[in-house]
Amino acid sequence: MAKVSLEKDKIKFLLVEGVHQKALESLRAAGYTNIE
Template identity: 70%
Template structure:
């Protein structure tokens, strides 16, 4: 039996920033998440800020400095 999430998966948005391994997208898709945006290069601060308020979750492969 699959555990339920507190929010419908279609309403959860992922923003994956620079350096994401290709399998990360596949894992999220296999888990039933469909609202996934990826940024493959450096995300300029203004561009990232424009995306973040709409996101439920954001992730980065790079450790904070």
């Protein structure tokens, strides 16, 4: 996996209407926790 410039807990995702549930699951599975 590619190295990111920031730690995953420092990267914020703001999901808008209509985003598929699978997208949220994929982000969480990849280790991202700052998801709104």
